[in-house]
Amino acid sequence: MRILVVEDEKSIAEAIQAILESQQYNVDLAFDGEAGLDYILTDLYDLVLLDIMLPKMDGVAVLKRVRQLGIEVPIIFLTAKSQLEERVTGLDLGADDYMTKPFEAEELLARIRVRTRQSSAGKVNxxxxxxxxxxxxxxxxxxxxxxxxxxxxxxxxxxxxxxxxxxxxxxxxxxxxxxxxxxxxxxxxxxxxxxxxxxxxxxxxxxxxxxxxxxxxxxxxxxxxx
Missing domain, CATH: 1.10.10.10 (Winged helix-like DNA-binding domain superfamily/Winged helix DNA-binding domain)
Structure with missing residues (x-):
């Protein structure tokens, strides 16, 4: 299973990558919104972890563009506690879930399992x-x-x-x-x-x-x- 992490804080992105790879996920990293969008448009990923506050293109804009293009990959927003309005906007635009930083590794893995199970039933093989x-x-x-x-x-x-x-x-x-x-x-x-x-x-x-x-x-x- 391939997961994309779009997070501009490199230390956080690499920590998430280590957690996911310990569970045998294949993980790619992108450090700004434009790069993240390019990755998502390849349609190679089973799930995306998308930060809201990103350079070049914020997470809400990335999500909006992805859904406009008809790409239905599950997307979980990574947000700060103060970003309530952005979380609501993201869910309205088609985000599947959100997690408030900092978060526990076990909760992250559980959220990923839920979202990938829900999307796998209709996945084209x-x-x-x-x-x-x-x-x-x-x-x-x-x-x-x-x-x-x-x-x-x-x-x-x-x-x-x-x-x-x-x-x-x-x-x-x-x-x-x-x-x-x-x-x-x-x-x-x-x-x-x-x-x-x-x-x-x-x-x-x-x-x-x-x-x-x-x-x-x-x-x-x-x-x-x-």
Whole structure:
């Protein structure tokens, strides 16, 4: 299960990350509202912990934008005791819960369990474009009569593409979501894994393909497999 923590106080964010990772959650961190929104828009997360007071874009604005775009990921607000009005506004805009800082680790974990149980019943475990199906649980890509396993990074890339079909996704956004911050010397890893995915799509005789928009990024498009 993947959880995003959007919190500008690095020490708090890292403390939450340690708590969650001790319970075997996969955790990503964002330290401002704009970065948090970018992460959420990948639609890779099972739950978001979202602070209200954030630089660049506050938590209420992030939540409003996310719900306007139809993304229904459970969001728990992290608030200060004085932020009653913002809490009410957030709940009205579609936040699922809120926690007042400071909070106990056990309460946080309990709130997360409640929200993820409520959302898991309707969670889609397969993503599809054209004749290609991604099994999210098994991390397998298939067409009729053909199937391939995906490595972790291949899976994260393909999941991102299938959740955002026909959209050009910038290279730096893909790198950030799959690898996190990287040195320039490692930048070609994205191209390597895109090449792996293209070979697997050809093996599947897929009617979708990863297209390059030079200088910008990549998109997943339907094509004639012949």
């Amino acid at each position: 397969h993503l599809k474009l054209g004749k290609v199906v991604l099994d999210v649980d098994q991390r397998k890509l298939s067409t009729t009569g053909h199937e391939v396993n995906l490595s972790n990074k291949e899976f994260l890339l393909m999941e991102t593409f299938l959740r955002n079909p026909h959209q050009i996704i910038p290279k730096n956004q893909l790198i950030l979501k799959v690898w996190g911050p990287m040195d320039d010397s490692d930048y070609n890893q994205l191209e390597v894994f895109i090449s792996f995915l293209r070979k697997k799509l050809r093996f599947l005789k897929a009617d979708i393909a990863i297209k390059t928009t030079k200088g910008i990024g990549y998109s997943l498009e339907e094509v004639d497999p012949s």
